[in-house]
Amino acid sequence: KPVTDAGATQIHVLFPLEDTWYDVDTMRKVAPLPDNRNNDSMIAQFDRNIDLESIPVYQRGGSIIPRKLRLRRSTQMMSSDPYTLYMALDSAERASGDLYMDDGHSFDYETKKHYGLAHFSVDWKAAASNIRNEVSTESDWAVNDDDLQSRHMVERIVVMGVKEEPKSLTLQSDPLDFDYESETNILIIRKPLVSALSNWEIKIVS
Numbered sequence: 001k002p003v004t005d006a007g008a009t010q011i012h013v014l015f016p017l018e019d020t021w022y023d024v025d026t027m028r029k030v031a032p033l034p035d036n037r038n039n040d041s042m043i044a045q046f047d048r049n050i051d052l053e054s055i056p057v058y059q060r061g062g063s064i065i066p067r068k069l070r071l072r073r074s075t076q077m078m079s080s081d082p083y084t085l086y087m088a089l090d091s092a093e094r095a096s097g098d099l100y101m102d103d104g105h106s107f108d109y110e111t112k113k114h115y116g117l118a119h120f121s122v123d124w125k126a127a128a129s130n131i132r133n134e135v136s137t138e139s140d141w142a143v144n145d146d147d148l149q150s151r152h153m154v155e156r157i158v159v160m161g162v163k164e165e166p167k168s169l170t171l172q173s174d175p176l177d178f179d180y181e182s183e184t185n186i187l188i189i190r191k192p193l194v195s196a197l198s199n200w201e202i203k204i205v206s
Helices: 146-150
Strands: 010-016 021-023 043-049 058-060 063-067 083-088 094-101 116-123 130-136 153-160 168-171 178-181 186-195 200-205
Touching: 058 063, 058 083, 063 116, 083 094, 083 116, 168 186, 186 200
Parallel strands: 063 094, 083 153
Antiparallel strands: 010 043, 021 058, 063 083, 094 116, 116 130, 130 200, 153 186, 168 200, 178 186
16 A cells, blocks of 8 residues: 555555455564444454555465565566565465466567466365465476476465464475464475476475
């Protein structure tokens, strides 16, 4: 939400109650209060303190947003930077999101169908809970190309809204290291060594 008033120290943000919302900066779930200024029971208000350094941004529960976090002088210099996946669980403890990838400079995506579409998903509540990626493409652009896949790596997975620490996370039966913060309900998987251009599944044991 943009801040448009000079000297403002607090801003009022309205949220639709049918969704869960997370603060992008803190990655914590937002707890809005009922909005008494209107009669819509599906809208709630959240008051946030602000300063010149802050821009209120929120991620909807049920979404997955891939981001590249290294600061560069141009997007071209970011082309091989790894991704961080921000997974915001909804009330059903699920989330999904897509990532389109091509070479970033040619028309091969159109003439040769050289592109990949990654579909990330997480289901924390199912009997077989998992985090997975399924890649769809119309060519063999990324198939068996280790160099290409290495330029689209996922270096970190952040899951927001995890209610309890899992017993283990495994990728192809290999255990993965993770950090869990019970106070904030945030789980972070560092260096899972997976590519956004390959199919994979992380199994969750609760």
